[in-house]
Amino acid sequence: MQFLGNEVKTFPKLVACDLMRASDIGFGDQLPAPRYSMKYFLTLILLSVVLTSSASGQSAIQDLIASDKEAKAPPPVPADVLAKIKKQAKTDHPDNFSTQLYVIRNQSKAWQSLQIHERPNDIPQKIHNGIRKDAKEDHRDDYSTQLYVIGNQIKAYRELDSFDWPTDVPNSALRAIAGKAYQDHRTEYSTQLYVIKNEIKSYRRLHSQ
Incomplete structure (x- = not known):
């Protein structure tokens, strides 16, 4: 997966670039408390499983x-x-x-x-x-x-x-999406994934109008 020029970036490294020094953070390390609750997203995910047997x-x-x-x-x-x-x-x-x-x-x-x-x-x-x-x-x-x-x-x-980061979305937007998802839901990986995919989809729709 090519990202940010010639560098190969994984999700943890991408987030580390924006949140703090890469040497100080690993995927899942402690970050500031979430600015909003992830309960809404987790409830949606669990409810979907119960009702539809995904x-x-x-x-x-x-x-x-x-x-x-x-x-x-x-x-x-x-x-x-x-x-x-x-x-x-x-x-x-x-x-x-x-x-x-x-x-x-x-x-x-x-x-x-x-x-x-x-x-x-x-x-x-x-x-x-x-x-x-x-x-x-x-x-x-x-x-x-x-x-x-x-x-x-x-x-x-x-x-x-x-994660295969899309090439049709600017790096600055991807950084913002990934950083916010990681900071707000740092140990809720399924919620992070949902947020990232949804935000990328929304960005594309917003800029195709």
Whole structure:
């Protein structure tokens, strides 16, 4: 990917040029607190998955599970964890027994997948730790959502790291788009990716009128 003359730029390096000295920052390092909340974008992403069962999202989860299953067999679900899953399923769907059963099975499998999940070789340890930590804190007892978030964030990080920056958008605009996305959503890689793609699309539409 050629960017900024003859230099080859990845997303982290691009952002580092504008935010601070390149030697002081790495992809995912601490930056000033976001100027606005990313909850809106994350809600849209998660809602889309729940309502439409996004094929790409499911693919990310399936790839994650498949790679982990090759490593080792999942452990049995502890009695206390299973009890919490059953209680939550009954609370959420008191008169819908088939849904309760589905939720129990789905959450149990997700819990097992989380236990055997290992960091992919191409994902830095710091990035992976942050993804898992955020997923657990945001969805503590929702194991299927944790699993989705981890798979989706890993997929988004990979796409960001090898992002093909367009040549029909000025470098100054790309710097502004990438810098703002990174600063506002520094550990939300799927949101960064969404914002970047949406802003590039909007820029093109705005300047084609």
